[in-house]
Amino acid sequence: MNHTGNVDASTKDPRSLDAGSTDTDTFGPAGTLDPGSTDTDTVGSGINTAGIGPRVAGPSVMAHITAAPDVLSISWSNGEVSEFTSLWLRDNRPEDRDAHSGQRLVDIADLPEQPRIRAVQLHGNAVRIEWQDETTPTSFDSAWLAAHAPAQQPDQPECRITRWLDGASMNAARDFAWATTGELESHPRLKLEWLTRLLQMGMAFLSEVPATDPAILDAMALAGRVCETNYGLTFDVRSVAQPENLAYSDLGLGLHTDNPYREPVPGFQALHVLLASPDGGDSLFADGFAIAEHLRRTDPESFDVLTQTQVPFRYRSKDAELYAERPLIQLSCNGEVTAVHYNNRSIAPLRLAAADTASFYAAYRRFALLLREPRFQMTFGMRDGDLVLFDNQRILHGRTAFSSARHGRHLRGCYLTRDSVFSQAALLRRELNRETLT
């Protein structure tokens, strides 16, 4: 079946085309192309069921098209309507992409300011657009248009995060993904599941990681790209005399994120237990995104202050001088919480006007008190060979105190770039689904 239909968009009045039309149809006075074929494909309730029919399975089945000079409107069979402006369509012409890399060959300065649609035709699963001032038409695959519709949210499973507020009711062994490195290496689908749950929940675990020097790097090569810092590719968390960082002491550590003084902030952190303490040193975790949303609900004024106040963070040692400023709660342009940065040990003296100081400290205290609430904290006694990998811009971590005089405790850590972990999941899904780059 390869039917076509036409919509003339050369007038101000939108013209429309039912996806059940055929190439023999002409649009009537109202601009609607009535279906005329005897094809029995069903494209939606109230929509003529003959003719071109469903283009592809799923939500990208086109039911009805309306075209005007400045906009193409597609009604999908699931009832949703997407509008694509002529400039957006012109900017996304497949012809303007490099055939090999897929990268765009033009920029906005190369495009007409007001490209105008002259006519639209349906060709199989494609929408063919003729332009008023250009001779070369453009074809868009309907599935591509559905995937890139303006209101369409990214559909990668790893981006559908699950916030967990009530950490005290969580069980690390039960509620998070666990695997061994051997399982990740041998079973790609299990690895994809593990990575996806890591990104949705913010953390995941490995077990039976050997207590050898390179084991953490070998294991993390399965998850992303390790980044080197002034601490090295890896760092050892154990008590030392006169530590440059309180992490290297016996002290308990309240919930925090690591290295907010760094640019960029480490994306993910891995901690591998080489020697667990049988007496203290339990790990604490909480979902900073969930607690930030709790603050937004219960104390929106404090939430706003923490998203709008630049907080200085500093780390100084004999071989590093690090400084960065960022809000404790970071938002995207549309107001979603995208990062939490909280580390009381490295907050530098704030440079706030007196009028802003009280409101900041009140909000800061409110957030700190939330982080101390036991109900939000998941406690877990990690064992030798366990490894936890977590989103350092979302999951806060801490530990209970321990006594190195009575029992040794030794963890080895490293940081991974944030994008590399997301890439690892998306790449594996692409390979397993045999998707192509274009």
Ligand SMILES: [Fe+2]
């Ligand atoms: Fe830490």
